[in-house]
Amino acid sequence: MVWKTMRRQPAIPLALLTLVVVLVLDATGHHAAARWLATIVVGAFVVWTLVGMIREMIRGRFGLDVLAIVAMAATLLVGEYVAALIIVLMLSGGEALEDFAARRAKRELTALLERSPQSAHVVSVDGEDGAESVRDLPVDDVAVGDFLLIRPSEIVPVDSEMVTDEASFDESSLTGESLPVTRRTGEILLSGAVNGSRVVRARAVRRSADSQYQQILMLVREAQESRAPVVRLADRFAIPFTVVSLLLGGIAWAVSGDAVRFAEVLVLATPCPLLIAAPVAFLGGLSRSAKAGIVLKGGAVIETLSRVRSAAFDKTGTLTRGRPALIDVRPEAGFSADEVLQLAASAEQYSSHALAEGIRAAARSRGLALLTAEDAGEVATNGVMARIGGRVVVVGKPAYVASLVPAFSRTDLAPGEAAAYVAIDGRHAGTLVLADAPRAESRGVVAWLARHGIDRVAMLTGDAHATAASIAETVGIDEVHAELLPDDKVRLARDLRPRPLVMVGDGVNDAPVLAASDVGIAMGAKGATAAGEAADAVILVDSLAKVVHAVEIGRHTVRVALTAIWIGIALSITLMVVAMSGVIPAVAGALIQELVDLATILYALRALRGPLTPESALTESATEPGPKARADHDERTRL
Incomplete structure (x- = not known):
């Protein structure tokens, strides 16, 4: 891990090696050589930082790099070249800390990318002897309709329809649900879910590029590549903080008459806390939201x-x-509610109408077996007719059912309700009432x-x-x-x-x-x-409660980011005021500033944590009066 950090931040080993050599030269009395070596290395770092600052200014952004440049230049000019090297080490070390914290904050996002399915087991059948064969294909080559084999602990490669009777899946990376989810025949398996302990067969219903997991990956990449505006938020403090820092350093120089005092103040004004802590907080917010679904x-x-x-x-x-559910069965004379529902649901197995799934689900939930039809057909937009156990069952719109039976009566519906009318053997058997409930x-x-x-x-x-x-x-x-x-x-x-x-x-x-x-x-x-x-x-996650969580995470993240910025500013200014008296040498000030960096980064990581309103609390509050009811109650109270 240390080696990777050094490779990503080559300025760290360079500054560290230079500092060791300079200290050795100083100790052996080669002060001029030590000063020249430090000046060359620090000067190169100043030029590099200056080029980056100019590029940012061309883009219309005035950042905090000017303070770092002034601090390094000032320490060199007054002969505090060891302090200048420590500032270089501090700035590059701060970037390494930012890199580490950012990787920690993005862990939930990058976990999705690392788990992306790469291949799929496609099942094909030999037309001559009916033997099955399994081929491994790149996930992008899987076509809609292909039959897939998903082995235990494997990732579902594309959105598919279950063919196996029942199996459990880990969907935590997709929905945040920690417990395994049971899926049955006909249900959709989302790509990215992890199979449990059974071998599962499924039929692909979407290509890889259109599947849920790839859509999530696309959104994650957009989230990672987006430049967090908290960097702009920190930049809002750049000019005031720079002015105050230079003013304090100038006052210390003027009062003491010693240019070294200016450098001692400025080493404590290096802007790492502002540059690092706020982006880390925002990355933490992105990570936390991804973990919450x-x-x-x-x-x-x-x-x-x-x-x-x-x-x-x-x-x-x-x-x-968005899924109409059965709320009432209204049988006609001579028919029972279970009889009407069972036969209607059995006929609706052969329908693609929006209400069909709600009727089938209601029958299954009541323990009614769905019967197989000897013959079935759907009349587009009107209904379905099926012969089940020798009985003719019709389910559909009132006009369609009324045209097939001699005696028919409509049922009264409340706003938001829909009805499917049922006829059995030429008689109006009943009405199924459905509603898309909140x-x-x-x-x-x-x-x-x-x-x-x-x-x-x-x-x-x-x-x-x-x-x-x-x-x-x-x-x-x-x-x-x-x-x-x-x-x-x-x-x-x-x-x-x-x-x-x-x-x-x-x-x-x-x-x-x-x-x-x-x-x-x-x-x-x-x-x-x-x-x-x-x-x-x-x-x-199929839950509206996540809207509340999104708002809570947004507010908490920005609050943490702003607090981290103010902690950095407050600590830096306090230390600068103390340094104006000359009690903090330049070298000690540069080391102390590193502790300020660490404190602000640790605080910024708080964006990864924090309480969220339990979904159960939001569900329980469904029994509370709405805004209008509360307002009417308040008005009556005042009267």
Whole structure:
């Protein structure tokens, strides 16, 4: 590890070797040779730093390197060449500390990249004798429809559909869920998940480039390559800190009449704490968010998240699950609820309708076996007809079912509900009522935002107003904008005040408004890519509670970064004031400054840790009254 550090920071061994040689020359009385050697090495370092500073100034950034250059030049001019070498060692050592801390902070991000699947076991069948063969192909060569063999402890190479009856997978690197997840036949396996102890067969449903893991890797690379604005945050202090440091050094020189005093003050003004601690804090925030199942695309997102004042949510798939679930079975006379549900779910095995999965899932949850049909067919957009155990079962829209049975009656539905009508052997057998219910944590998330400085919360949805209003009332949102087209959402998002605005959504139709918001957060757990590419942050876990965690991480990270900067400034100025009296020699000051660097870096690493609101607390708060209800209660109390 030490050797790698030396290779990455060659200035460290050079400065260290030079310092040893200079001390030996001094000890043997060769003071002139020692001074010339130190001057050459330090001068080269000054020129190198000066070139870098000029490049930054050409880009419009005035940084803190000027202080380091002045400190090194001043110590050389007054003959404190040992102190000058220590400053070089300190600056290069500070960069090494930054490198170490940055690698520690990025550990959760780079772990994803290192685990990227490289190959897949593709199963093929010999057409003559039916024998199977397994070929290892590069993961990029796997085609949709290929059958895959996933051995125990191997990574799922591409998004696939389970063919094996049941197996457990470790999805912690994708979702943050620490416990193994059980997947069954027909369920989707996300690339990047780690197989458990069984050999699993699956069918590829996406190519590698379109799979969940590759999408996450793309977001991680964007996050790593983004320049954190905290560097700009530190630069805000550059000019004032430089002026104060030079002023204190100048006063010490003027009062004492000794130029050495100027150098003694300036060695304590070297800007390592400001240059190092703040970027480390932001990298820690990026790492912590990745570990929590949130990919933030760079430091700019963290800084904006820390200041959000308004929030807007899409409805379907965001505030709600996006998967209609069965909430009621209404059988007609002569039929039982279980009979209607079992036959309907069995017929829906052969349907691709959005409500079909909810009906099948409800039957399975009630322990009803799905029966095999002798014959089945789907009438596009209308329904499905199947012959099951000699009985003709029809499930579909009211007009379609009514055209096939002599006696038919519609059922009353509340806003946000949908119905699938069932006919058995030419008779209206019953109605299945489904609804896309709010997520258990939605109300708690809205309430948390309202309690923690988010002044305005709105719903922006393309759904019907009655349905949107019903969900909004349930989750505690008072401001509802419904029946919107994508460009309507963009216009409303741009007009929402106060700023910054965070917008949360999923799906292709939300991509424009996510891109137009100050911070767009995509619910990406289902593998959708359009919204994720347009968003500034992607939630990898199917939980809205991660919006709260993203805001908490943003606020904590910026707070740590600013505190680290102020710690560095306060310690440096305090030491400079002390050094004005002449009690801290230049060499001792340079060594003390290294301790200041260490203190600020250790504090900046606090961005890796910190409490997050438990998801259970947000779910429990779903029973609390919403903002409007609380406001009505407060008004009655005042009256």
